[in-house]
Amino acid sequence: MTPRILLVEDDPVTRAFLTAAAEALPARVDAVDCLAAARDRIRTQTYDLWLVDANLPDGQGAMLLEEPQRQGTAVLAHTAACEQDTLARLREAGFADVLVKPLTATALQAAIRSATANDEASSFDVAMPANDQAGALPLWDDAKALTALNGQRAHVDALRGLFLEELPATRDTIAAAAHDRDLDAMRASLHRLRASCGFVGAMRLDATVAVLHGAPDSPEALADFLAVAQDTLSSR
Known part of the structure; x- marks a missing residue:
């Protein structure tokens, strides 16, 4: 079965990349840019997975975890933050895993396969580039x-x-x-x-x-x- 994914990401470049990478699995992706649009989608559509930006223009991505329509749906967070305490807080909030941007298409696809197959969760944290001159x-x-x-x-x-x-x-x-x-x-x-x-x-x-x-x-x-x-x- 082709998984159906809700992608919530406000940055257009990141949204385009994540959509293309997920669709190559293949998967069906509905991409929105804020919490309000995500809530509109989940009221009328059931998804196998939500990919949610941790920080959105109208609130924190973790707020979606409280939506009644979730009903056990796997939810992954994605963030450009790389501090371990931030990543730990996101997992404690209820996200199944946290993907650190930028990440490769291969890493994203592996995370999606793991989440939608109910495999044991793996960490897909990706080291951020070094701050060279x-x-x-x-x-x-x-x-x-x-x-x-x-x-x-x-x-x-x-x-x-x-x-x-x-x-x-x-x-x-x-x-x-x-x-x-x-x-x-x-x-x-x-x-x-x-x-x-x-x-x-x-x-x-x-x-x-x-x-x-x-x-x-x-x-x-x-x-x-x-x-x-x-x-x-x-x-x-």
Whole structure:
């Protein structure tokens, strides 16, 4: 039987990647971008699995675990956070497992197979990229992107196109939050951006995002991020 999956993810690049990877199993995927849309779906459709972003624009993904329509449905969380205490809290909330973004299509598919087959749960935590100096990294790592997308060059090109379309608005949102000293808003946007960077192999931008996320009040880190974002946009 082809599993039917509800994917809840607000970032369009990540949503496109996760949808393509899951559909390649094969699986039927309904993708939405917020809790409200997810609730509308589960009221009228039964799913074999929910893949839920831990942090969404209208609340925490764990809130869906309380929905009466769940009725034993397996639910996996996915997040760009890699801190062990954060991952432990998500599992304690009731998620069957936690997938750390960026992850490869193979890892996602293995997690889906395990969850829908009721196999013993496995941990699919994926180490985040090291925070090397941004200047020593390439703007684009084709090998990393191809690995994430099972060698499908067309998928890499499509996701990078979407990534570059979204990047100016994301950059401006982060810059505005920095100007307003809204550190929580900055971190939320940087968190989503880092997952997208990993999927498309935007290595230098990923490094500056990681530094700025750790020091959102640093003018130097913000300047580095803005410069590398512009370099990334100018590279295609």
